[in-house]
Amino acid sequence: QQQVKQSPQSLIVQKGGIPIINCAYENTAFDYFPWYQQFPGKGPALLIAIRPDVSEKKEGRFTISFNKSAKQFSLHIMDSQPGDSATYFCAAGDSWGKLQFGAGTQVVVTP
Amino acid sequence: GAVVSQHPSRVICKSGTSVKIECRSLDFQATTMFWYRQFPKQSLMLMATSNEGSKATYEQGVEKDKFLINHASLTLSTLTVTSAHPEDSSFYICSAREAGGLYEQYFGPGTRLTVT
Numbered sequence: 001q002q003q004v005k006q007s008p009q010s011l012i013v014q015k016g017g018i019p020i021i022n023c024a025y026e027n028t029a030f031d032y033f034p035w036y037q038q039f040p041g042k043g044p045a046l047l048i049a050i051r052p053d054v055s056e057k058k059e060g061r062f063t064i065s066f067n068k069s070a071k072q073f074s075l076h077i078m079d080s081q082p083g084d085s086a087t088y089f090c091a092a093g094d095s096w097g098k099l100q101f102g103a104g105t106q107v108v109v110t111p
Numbered sequence: 112g113a114v115v116s117q118h119p120s121r122v123i124c125k126s127g128t129s130v131k132i133e134c135r136s137l138d139f140q141a142t143t144m145f146w147y148r149q150f151p152k153q154s155l156m157l158m159a160t161s162n163e164g165s166k167a168t169y170e171q172g173v174e175k176d177k178f179l180i181n182h183a184s185l186t187l188s189t190l191t192v193t194s195a196h197p198e199d200s201s202f203y204i205c206s207a208r209e210a211g212g213l214y215e216q217y218f219g220p221g222t223r224l225t226v227t
Contacts, residue, residue, distance in 0.1 A: 043115075044155065102154065
């Protein structure tokens with residue numbers, strides 16, 4: 001059973017567009033919500049992470065929006081570039097440090 | 112900083128043999144390391160949590176006698192796939208949490224295992 005639901009499965013945007021990826025969770029024990037970027041054949045790399053006491057966090061072109069009451073969070077990629085084409089995973093972490101990953105979203109940014 | 116390496120990056124072995132994968136934290140001490148498995152175009156699935164100096168904790172459905180994990184030092188954890196079969200072919204990824212750290216995990220580049 002997927003503890004973190006991620007959508008969409010894939011999306012295509014033009015350069016400069018803003019891909020938005022959404023995730024939802026059920027377990028209120030989760031208190032750490034990171035986003036990872038993964039290129040084919042590589043390990044995931046941490047992009048940005050948020051804790052439940054904050055509703056929004058920005059790092060460079062990446063923004064997380066977090067809605068604690070709805071148990072949802074999303075990633076926005078501002079001014080997307082072809083180099084951003086990758087698979088993005090949301091995750092939720094508990095106090096033991098274990099992460100549950102979403103299913104992933106394949107993002108394609110066209111020139 | 113916070114670099115995690117894995118060795119080998121790719122390995123091909125015959126069915127019935129065992130394969131060892133190493134995960135090292137290069138510039139920090141890791142009291143906890145995690146092992147994940149990822150099938151093509153799928154998500155990462157946590158297999159086990161490895162704490163330095165103690166037995167690993169396996170997730171439900173993961174055979175601990177098949178996937179042997181050893182975390183003998185603060186910079187090295189190993190995963191041994193015993194009596195490998197073709198269905199064990201997958202991308203194995205480790206991550207490490209810095210000693211004193213709470214949440215952030217640093218991921219290795221992964222090991223592609225192919226069992227023929």
